[in-house]
Every structure is written in structure tokens, then in C-alpha cells.
Amino acid sequence: MIGYLSGKVMDIGQGTLLIENNGIGYEVSVSTSAFERLTRERQGGIYIYLQVREDGISLYGFDTQAEKNMFLKLISVSGVGPKMGIGILSGMSLKDLAMTIATSDVKTLSKIKGCGKKTAERIIVELRENVSSLDLGELPSAAPSAGVDGDAVIALMSLGFSRQESERGIVTARSQGASTIEEIIAVALKSLAR
Numbered sequence: 001m002i003g004y005l006s007g008k009v010m011d012i013g014q015g016t017l018l019i020e021n022n023g024i025g026y027e028v029s030v031s032t033s034a035f036e037r038l039t040r041e042r043q044g045g046i047y048i049y050l051q052v053r054e055d056g057i058s059l060y061g062f063d064t065q066a067e068k069n070m071f072l073k074l075i076s077v078s079g080v081g082p083k084m085g086i087g088i089l090s091g092m093s094l095k096d097l098a099m100t101i102a103t104s105d106v107k108t109l110s111k112i113k114g115c116g117k118k119t120a121e122r123i124i125v126e127l128r129e130n131v132s133s134l135d136l137g138e139l140p141s142a143a144p145s146a147g148v149d150g151d152a153v154i155a156l157m158s159l160g161f162s163r164q165e166s167e168r169g170i171v172t173a174r175s176q177g178a179s180t181i182e183e184i185i186a187v188a189l190k191s192l193a194r
Contacts, residue, residue: 001050002048002050002059003047003048004045004046004047004048005019005021005026005028005045005046005048005059005061006019006021006043006044006045006046007019007020007021007022007026007043007045008020008021008042008043009038009039009041009042009043010025011025012039013027015029015030015035015086015090016028016029016030017030017034017035017038017039017061019038019046026059027059028046028048028059028060028061029058029059029060029061029082029083029086030046030060030061030062030086031061031062031063031067031071031086031089031090032089032090033062033063033064033067033093033094034046034061034062034063034067035090037063046061046062046063047061047062047063047064047065047067047068048060048061048062048068049061049062049068049071049072049082051082058082060082060085060086062089064094066094067089067094070089070094070097070098071085071086071089073127073130074088074089074123074127076126076127077122077123077126077127078122078126079119079122080119080122080123084114084115084119087112087113087114087115088109088112088114088115088123091111091112091113091115092108092112096108097109099154101123101124101127101128102128102154102158103154103157103158104124104128104158105124106120106121106124109123109124148179148180148181148184149170149174149184151181152166152170152173152181152184152185152188153166153167153170155181155185156169156170156185156188156189156192159189161192165192166188168191168192169187169188169189169191169192170184170188172187172188172191173185173186173187173188173191
């Protein structure tokens with residue numbers, strides 16, 4: 001199985017790249033982030049997902065292992081195939097996608113081309129538990145603030161507060177000396193309930 005491919009970009013298509021490695025050209029459907037990086041640098045490596053079907057073999061490429069992991073989570077959802085998975089990853093940044101799923105934001109997810117409301121709901125229902133604060137923490141700048149503050153934002157947003165309200169509540173909590181996630185959430189909830 002092919003898990004990683006590096007080489008020189010020989011040709012650029014719409015959402016695809018032809019990457020030459022040891023005299024063989026591999027046509028790969030890539031995410032937007034991988035596409036932008038490799039078309040700029042004209043060579044490099046990408047993480048690969050290999051799909052084998054009766055009518056052919058397809059390669060899908062990703063900029064990072066975290067992006068590939070999110071793709072694997074997406075295609076595990078009933079009704080989401082590799083083309084839709086790559087489309088979703090190309091429709092928003094990885095950190096925004098993780099935050100959208102973690103906060104059950106159906107509206108934002110369903111704005112992506114090809115992902116209707118029912119599919120967005122199914123993705124959120126099936127992946128919300130799999131896209132935890134740990135997944136968000138693996139991503140650079142995944143949360144508005146790193147660590148405890150980021151987890152607190154996610155917790156407050158899951159309770160129905162907007163991102164702006166959640167961040168404001170955390171600033172208030174920090175200014176009152178709260179340091180653990182429990183203290184931050186408790187103080188933020190008191191300040192937001194006023």
C-alpha cells in the first residue's frame with residue numbers, strides 16, 4: 001500500500017497533480033493545502049490514501065498526517081466517499097473543520113459544496129465524539145487559545161454560546177484568577193449568565 005509519495009510535480013490539473021517518482025507519474029487528487037504547497041514548490045511529499053475499486057485505483061493526497069487522519073474519519077461516515085471527503089477538506093481549513101464538528105455547527109459544514117444538511121448532520125453525529133479536544137490540540141492554532149483556554153471555548157460553545165461570548169467569558173474568568181478548566185468554565189458561565 002502507498003502511504004506517502006514524494007517527487008517532482010510534472011503537471012497540474014484541477015484539484016489533481018501528476019507527481020513523478022523514479023520515472024513513474026502518479027496522478028493524485030489532493031487537498032487544497034497540499035495543492036497550494038506543491039504547485040508553489042513544484043516538488044515535495046504528500047501523505048497518500050489509496051482507494052481500490054472494481055473500476056480503478058485512485059490516489060488521494062494530503063499535506064499532513066493530521067489532514068489524512070481527518071479524511072479517514074470523514075470517509076468512515078456512511079454516505080461520505082473519498083471525493084466528498086477531499087471536497088470537505090478543501091472547503092475549509094483543518095482546524096475550522098475540527099472546530100465545526102466539535103461544536104456541532106451544521107450550518108457551516110453544510111455550506112461546503114456537495115455537503116448538504118443531512119450529510120453534515122450525519123458527519124457531526126458520527127464524528128463529534130472522535131473529534132475531541134485532543135484532535136484540536138494536535139492542530140496548530142486549532143483553538144482560539146492553546147491548551148486549557150481552547151478546551152474551555154469548546155466546552156462553552158457546546159453549551160450554546162457563540163465563540164465570541166465564550167472567549168469573552170474566558171477573559172473574564174482569567175482576570176478573576178481562574179486557572180483550571182473547571183474554574184474557568186464555572187466563572188465564565190456565571191459572567192455569561194448575567
